[in-house]
Amino acid sequence: MNTSISPIKGATLMYPKKVTLNFMEDKPEVYRLCYLRGSVIHDKEVIYYAAKAAHVPESTIKLAEEALFDAISYFCTNGHAVQVPGLGSFGIQFNTNVAETEEEATEECINRKYIRFWPKHDIRDLCSQKNLNVEVKDLLKLKQANNTPSDDDSGDNTPDTPDTPTP
Amino acid sequence: MAVKYRSVKAILGYIEEKPQVWKVQKLTFPVIKENALVEYIANSAHIPKSTVKGCVLAISEAIAYFVINGHCVTFDSFGSFYLKVQTKVAQTLEECDANVIENTTLGFRANTKLAELANKTKVERAASLNLD
Numbered sequence: 250m251n252t253s254i255s256p257i258k259g260a261t262l263m264y265p266k267k268v269t270l271n272f273m274e275d276k277p278e279v280y281r282l283c284y285l286r287g288s289v290i291h292d293k294e295v296i297y298y299a300a301k302a303a304h305v306p307e308s309t310i311k312l313a314e315e316a317l318f319d320a321i322s323y324f325c326t327n328g329h330a331v332q333v334p335g336l337g338s339f340g341i342q343f344n345t346n347v348a349e350t351e352e353e354a355t356e357e358c359i360n361r362k363y364i365r366f367w368p369k370h371d372i373r374d375l376c377s378q379k380n381l382n383v384e385v386k387d388l389l390k391l392k393q394a395n396n397t398p399s400d401d402d403s404g405d406n407t408p409d410t411p412d413t414p415t416p
Numbered sequence: 417m418a419v420k421y422r423s424v425k426a427i428l429g430y431i432e433e434k435p436q437v438w439k440v441q442k443l444t445f446p447v448i449k450e451n452a453l454v455e456y457i458a459n460s461a462h463i464p465k466s467t468v469k470g471c472v473l474a475i476s477e478a479i480a481y482f483v484i485n486g487h488c489v490t491f492d493s494f495g496s497f498y499l500k501v502q503t504k505v506a507q508t509l510e511e512c513d514a515n516v517i518e519n520t521t522l523g524f525r526a527n528t529k530l531a532e533l534a535n536k537t538k539v540e541r542a543a544s545l546n547l548d
Binding site: 262329335 | 417418419420421423426428437438439440442443444445446447448449450453454456457460461463467468469470471472473474475476477478479480481482483484485486487488489490491492493494495496498499501503505506507508509511512513514516517519520521522523524526530531533534535537539540541
């Protein structure tokens with residue numbers, strides 16, 4: 250676990266992608282800005298950061314986190330909506346088809362049930378564009394930058410390993 | 417406990433004939449408010465209520481902080497939080513910059529286990545209301 254997790258100030262990386270609008274008759278080609286997801290932060294890192302911020306032991310945060318998510322799962326799957334302090338609301342939603350008569354409008358019309366999330370106003374304001382450091386980059390250049398060998402490379406991916414099958 | 421639903425009439429206004437159809441609508445039970453949730457967690461985890469509230473707020477703040485800084489936050493037993501971005505399309509590559517962003521918000525995606533649990537939720541028709 251990376252415990253040197255001092256606030257990671259990062260940019261929201263986005264890249265332009267060419268798409269074809271097939272639903273239009275002339276199928277025009279346009280550019281859409283896509284979001285490049287940064288590194289994935291797992292439970293342990295969130296617990297570490299939250300423990301530092303709240304001045305409580307990590308074990309307490311972990312207990313609270315497990316109990317929180319169990320509670321949300323339990324209440325949502327029993328039809329309740331749940332309001333989480335500082336985050337937003339969770340609730341179960343249906344994806345349904347329509348029926349021609351009332352008798353046909355039964356649970357067979359339900360295609361899918363899923364948990365939906367509505368962020369709180371504060372979080373929405375926080376995630377709004379004015380608070381983001383958006384950088385638009387070319388995806389090819391980003392990939393090339395990621396593949397550039399650094400001094401820390403241990404050479405595990407060299408082709409002459411014993412397990413490599415000979416042609 | 418099963419989730420209750422009822423059938424409601426709807427008119428499909430986007431179709432020329434405007435046909436009348438029936439839809440299945442979910443009925444929500446009372447919302448579990450923040451204080452009730454904190455009390456439930458305090459009782460189940462045997463942690464004082466004040467500590468629970470502080471922990472939950474700290475976790476929420478951590479999630480928001482990491483997402484704003486370009487990361488995706490994943491909880492193995494629950495799901496992932498990420499930045500949801502809504503954009504316009506641009507005709508040329510030069511026009512495709514930060515100005516095409518219309519809206520950004522915090523998104524959530526349940527993991528496989530939670531999604532399966534939600535999909536297996538029992539449903540039953542609610543007793544019809546007599547509005548006469």
